[in-house]
Amino acid sequence: xxxxxxxxxxxxxxxxxxxxxxxxxxxxxxxxxxxxxxxxxxxxxxxxxxxxxxxxxxxxxxxxxxxxxxxxxxxxxxxxxxxxxxxxxxxxxxxxxxxxxxxxxxxxxxxxxxxxxxxxxxxxxxxxxxxxxxxxxxxxxxxxxxxxxxxxxxxxxxxxxxxxxxxxxxxxxxxxxxxxxxxxxxxxxxxxxxxxxxxxxxxxxxxxxxxxxxxxxxxxxxxxxxxxxxxxxxxxxxxxxxxxxxxxxxxxxxxxxxxxxxxxxxxxxxxxxxxxxxxxxxxxxxxxxxxxxxxxxxxxxxxxxxxxxxxxxxxxxxxxxxxxxxxxxxxxxxxxxxxxxxxxxxxxxxxxxxxxxxxxxxxxxxxxxxxxxxxxxxxxxxxxxxxxxxxxxxxxxxxxxxxxxxxxxxxxxxxxxxxxxxxxxxxxxxxxxxxx
Numbered sequence: 001x002x003x004x005x006x007x008x009x010x011x012x013x014x015x016x017x018x019x020x021x022x023x024x025x026x027x028x029x030x031x032x033x034x035x036x037x038x039x040x041x042x043x044x045x046x047x048x049x050x051x052x053x054x055x056x057x058x059x060x061x062x063x064x065x066x067x068x069x070x071x072x073x074x075x076x077x078x079x080x081x082x083x084x085x086x087x088x089x090x091x092x093x094x095x096x097x098x099x100x101x102x103x104x105x106x107x108x109x110x111x112x113x114x115x116x117x118x119x120x121x122x123x124x125x126x127x128x129x130x131x132x133x134x135x136x137x138x139x140x141x142x143x144x145x146x147x148x149x150x151x152x153x154x155x156x157x158x159x160x161x162x163x164x165x166x167x168x169x170x171x172x173x174x175x176x177x178x179x180x181x182x183x184x185x186x187x188x189x190x191x192x193x194x195x196x197x198x199x200x201x202x203x204x205x206x207x208x209x210x211x212x213x214x215x216x217x218x219x220x221x222x223x224x225x226x227x228x229x230x231x232x233x234x235x236x237x238x239x240x241x242x243x244x245x246x247x248x249x250x251x252x253x254x255x256x257x258x259x260x261x262x263x264x265x266x267x268x269x270x271x272x273x274x275x276x277x278x279x280x281x282x283x284x285x286x287x288x289x290x291x292x293x294x295x296x297x298x299x300x301x302x303x304x305x306x307x308x309x310x311x312x313x314x315x316x317x318x319x320x321x322x323x324x325x326x327x328x329x330x331x332x333x334x335x336x337x338x339x340x341x342x343x344x345x346x347x348x349x350x351x352x353x354x355x356x357x358x359x360x361x362x363x364x365x366x367x368x369x370x371x372x373x374x375x376x377x378x379x380x381x382x383x384x385x386x387x388x389x390x391x392x393x394x395x396x397x398x399x400x401x402x403x404x405x406x407x408x409x410x411x412x413x414x415x416x417x418x419x420x421x422x423x424x425x426x427x428x429x430x431x432x433x434x435x436x
Contacts, residue, residue, distance in 0.1 A: 001103040001402055002041045004095070004125075005032055006112040008087055009077040011046040013057060013064060022226045023319045024132045026295075027193055028108055032062045034395030041100075045091060045112075047083070049074045065094065078147035080111060088115035092122050103406040104128060106398075110135065110152055113159040120162070126405035128398075129159050130167040133316045136180040141314045142230065157181055164405040167191050167398075169317040170341035189401055192341070193317045194391035199295060200326035202382065203303020212304050219249055219368045222305035222329075224256040224298065225320050227270040232311040232334060234277050238357035239309075239364060241281035247365045253283075256290045256301055263289035302327035306374055307367050313354050315339050321349075322389045325381030330374045332363050342389065348381035 005028055012029030028044060036042045044059070048066035050073070057064040067090045070083030095102055105120070106128040107113035113129045120127045135152035160166060160181045166188045168174040174190055177183040209216055223236050233255060240253045258268035265272035271289050278284045293301065302308060308324035309332045317338030321331045325342075331349035333339035345351040350366075352359040367374045 001399075001406060002043075002098075002100055003035055003402060004043050004045060004102045004105040005108065006045045006091065006105060006116055007108040008045075008047050008067075008069075008084070008112045008115065009080055009109065011049070011064070012044055012059060012062075013046075023193065023317060024108055026319055027130075027132070029059070030194065030196055030391040031395055031398060033060050034391050035399070036061045038395060038399065040399075043102075045094075047080065047087060048072050067091065076147070077109075077111075081114075081149065081151070084111050084114050087111075088118040091115050091119050095119055095123055095125065101125070104402045106130070106402075107159070107163075108132060110156050110159065113163070114155050117158065117162060126164045127162070128165045128167060128401060128405060129163040130169070131156065131159075131173075131177075131316075132169070134173075134176055134180065137176050137314060137316075145229075163187070165189055165401050167401070169193060170338040172337045172340060173316055189397075191394060191397045191401065192389055193319050193322070193338075194389045194394040195319070195322050195326045195385060196391050197326070197386070200299050200302065200323050202328045203299055205303060205306075208300045208304035211300055214254075214304050215252075217250075219251040220305045220307075221251060221253045221364065222256070222301060222308045222324075223253065223310065224301060224308070224324075225310065227255070227257045227259075227268050227274075229270060229273070230313050232313055232354060233270070233274055235311045235355055235357045235360060236309050237274060237278050237283065237287060238281055239360035240286060241278075241283045242357060242361035243364050243368070244283060244286065246361070247368065249365065249368045251286065251364070251368065253287045254290055254301070254305070255287065256293055256298070258289070258292045261291045261293070263291045298323065299327060302329055305329055306371075307332060307349075307364065309360070309364070310334065310339065311352065311354060311360060312336065312339075318342065322385045325349075325378070325385045328378040328382040330367060330377035331381060332360060332367075342385075344380070344384065347377070348384055349377050 007028045010024035014025050032042045032044050043063045045065045045067055048068050053066045067087050069087035102125050105116050105125045107116040108130050109132050116127050119125055135156055139146050160183050168177055168188050168190050169192055174188055223233055240251055243249050243251050260267040263271055278287045302324050307330050310320055311334040315337040321333055321339055321342050324331050331343050333343045334354040335351035336354055343349045343351055350363040
């Protein structure tokens, strides 16, 4: 098949960890690579956010097309909606000019979907949409701090009506689509996010700590991802203070992420806020802001930690918990959204109420006092993600969706012989993923 992935603000070439660079960037990059390896022709369309970018870049055999829409500079995604008509016009023109037509177009995020609706109307290309976050859910949690206009709700409602298939990333995402948007169950498919087995695997903790310069005998808590208030990192800081005071545990929090490789309060204002909270709690010396790190370095950070913690207010999916489990580390996560789906409470880690630092401190203490428990949880998580959350499996599930909407028979799809011989059948995988 010839597949177009559209991701207006989240380029697959961006370094993850910034305010607007996270799970969606990773999702698009890995889905594109996996589909290309499976024999499909894949193009990714993303907004041109730097003046010197070429029109087309190569990413491991995937074409990344930088769409001229708005000024060629990085802008917060909340400011991009006015440029979507220009994005849509370019997209229609590009698709129309291709010698071989696209079999399917997959929109990622509501603004990409808005542009793709015009392509669907003009060229009758089947449309698959993954929202990655829903505006009405965001508004419930962020209120006046939500920088998107109310027009987002109408756009999302139109996408729910007109997309051939909506991809929900977890059961909570499906429930939100039904409750807030009235989605038809027959046109929603659950396909999760994943991890790359070449990127994340078991790590020797001693060697990882030596490489990073971390003390060998300190209880190390890791938080990794975008540094924005909704990620709830302040809950982790307060839990650390409670753990050190009540549990008398020599614990240290390492926070990886931000808009710069060196922790910078100007580039990443959330660092300043969190440092202030740490100072108020008396643990400023026990919190290290590492800065942004490339994908190749993350395995070492996961491996060096005793436990990975992620406590957002809400989370459409959350890729970092499965990356941590892929490195055989226990995860303590907020009992919300996709984290509730990926982390099995008491088996691969623990779930705690969001914004509840007391509950988080209690679970941290359990792992700190019982290293064997942490090992058992980590091993169970490792088995779980390898069974259900690899990018290769995610791509197979998406292939099935694409074939159905494009009406392309499975035996006409170009698949590498070696891959075909080792890949499990699509149908059981779809059933396990929760086909609605």
